[in-house]
Amino acid sequence: MKYMENVKNKKAYYNYEILEKFQAGLVLSGQEVKSLRTRGISLSGTYIEIxxxxxxxxxxVIPPYQPLNTDKNYNPRRERKLLLNKKEINYLAQKVKERGLTLVPLSVYTGTYKIKLEFGLARGKKKFDKRESIKKREVERKIKSEIKHEGVNSL
Structure with missing residues (x-):
């Protein structure tokens, strides 16, 4: 069976400033595990709630593994429990109560037997913050390309 690749939420880094990152296991049914490993998932529009x-x-939304053989009670949008320590949950609950902080999924990845969710404690970016981060990224690209070209020219 082909193992799932690392599925990333690219919009999270654009729309949010990630302050801290956490990992958690997921409580899934067998059908959901098979579906995740074969088809993947979209992380846009998802969030974490305590x-x-x-x-x-x-x-x-985790689509059914075999749509024709799916149980009638299967809900692809059900809430899935995260496996975290009480200490971590209490810390996150306290942080989320602060104004402007939220928990955003960053990626879903798999090892040999476990599927894990990486999420971050994040603060939403304003439009000017987004523009500023794009400008910084472009400047860094230019600097890297100039350094690369200078290294080639000096030989």
């Missing part, structure tokens, strides 16, 4: 001392991954 309710009653537990963390949940909300709005993630």
């Amino acid at each position: 309710k009653e001392g537990e963390a949940f991954w909300v709005n993630a």
